[in-house]
Amino acid sequence: xxxxxxxxxxxxxxxxxxxxxxxxxxxxxxxxxxxxxxxxxxxxxxxxxxxxxxxxxxxxxxxxxxxxxxxxxxxxxxxxxxxxxxxxxxxxxxxxxxxxxxxxxxxxxxxxxxxxxxxxxxxxxxxxxxxxxxxxxxxxxxxxxxxxxxxxxxxxxxxxxxxxxxxxxxxxxxxxxxxxxxxxxxxxxxxxxxxxxxxxxxxxxxxxxxxxxxxxxxxxxxxxxxxxxxxxxxxxxxxxxxxxxxxxxxxxxxxxx
DNA sequence: ATGGTAGTTAAACTA
Numbered sequence: 001x002x003x004x005x006x007x008x009x010x011x012x013x014x015x016x017x018x019x020x021x022x023x024x025x026x027x028x029x030x031x032x033x034x035x036x037x038x039x040x041x042x043x044x045x046x047x048x049x050x051x052x053x054x055x056x057x058x059x060x061x062x063x064x065x066x067x068x069x070x071x072x073x074x075x076x077x078x079x080x081x082x083x084x085x086x087x088x089x090x091x092x093x094x095x096x097x098x099x100x101x102x103x104x105x106x107x108x109x110x111x112x113x114x115x116x117x118x119x120x121x122x123x124x125x126x127x128x129x130x131x132x133x134x135x136x137x138x139x140x141x142x143x144x145x146x147x148x149x150x151x152x153x154x155x156x157x158x159x160x161x162x163x164x165x166x167x168x169x170x171x172x173x174x175x176x177x178x179x180x181x182x183x184x185x186x187x188x189x190x191x192x193x194x195x196x197x198x199x200x201x202x203x204x205x206x207x208x209x210x211x212x213x214x215x216x217x218x219x220x221x222x223x224x225x226x227x228x229x230x231x232x233x234x235x236x237x238x239x240x241x242x243x244x245x246x247x248x249x250x251x252x253x254x255x256x257x
Numbered sequence: 258a259t260g261g262t263a264g265t266t267a268a269a270c271t272a
Contacts, residue, residue, distance in 0.1 A: 009263075009264070009272085010263090010264055010265080012264090012265095013263090013264070034264090034272090036264070036265070060265090061264085061265050061266075061270085061271090062265085062270085062271065062272095110271075110272055112271080112272085118271095150272095204261085204262080204272090205261085205262040205263050205272090206260075206261040206262045206263090207260085207261050207262085208261090209261095209262095245263090248262090248263075248272080
């Protein structure tokens with residue numbers, strides 16, 4: 001089984017890329033973020049025609065998440081809000097169970113600038129996420145949480161740690177929240193394996209960041225201990241980032257026995 | 258320290 005994540009930065013613009021990538025990568029479960037579309041405008045037919053069953057939690061203009069599945073089991077126990085953030089209008093979470101696998105897809109807030117209002121919203125969101133995962137891990141031995149975390153967990157996940165010091169995506173408080181997820185037993189599947197240095201999942205559109213590989217690894221597939229033992233590989237697929245009019249993120253895909 | 262680009266949406270917001 002393959003589980004993947006991709007921030008597509010507008011499903012409307014990126015649908016052709018998504019369909020092409022599904023054909024070659026053929027994930028069984030894919031979490032997508034920043035769909036930027038409401039559920040009534042979700043391109044359901046095109047995705048079903050590609051062999052995938054979608055569920056979505058969309059929003060106009062900003063945010064929006066979805067899960068695509070080519071498994072035979074129907075999604076169950078769908079969740080669209082963090083229990084501690086029920087009044088949050090931003091669509092950033094979608095969870096569902098496929099057979100015995102709990103799939104949680106997140107688009108964690110960016111945070112704008114350290115100490116800004118958006119940054120504190122990000123930390124609030126992360127604390128609510130940690131509390132939610134504590135419960136979810138109790139209920140689901142086989143759990144994967146995937147998505148755009150907007151956190152580079154360590155300096156080796158940053159092209160130039162010095163220039164990023166004090167910024168969102170790398171600040172100590174954000175990294176501490178990521179470590180709290182790890183403390184719950186979640187495993188960064190990418191780091192289960194030997195990886196080349198300077199592998200990133202996001203590159204700014206500006207200043208030719210991609211050709212210079214000025215990137216960060218902020219898109220992750222974290223798995224419960226039981227799934228970690230079944231994990232065979234995890235890699236970032238940079239090819240869609242090289243296509244014409246790309247998302248600023250590359251997909252990440254992990255394989256399980 | 259600012260601006261560089263992209264998406265959505267119509268001048269500004271988010272990333």
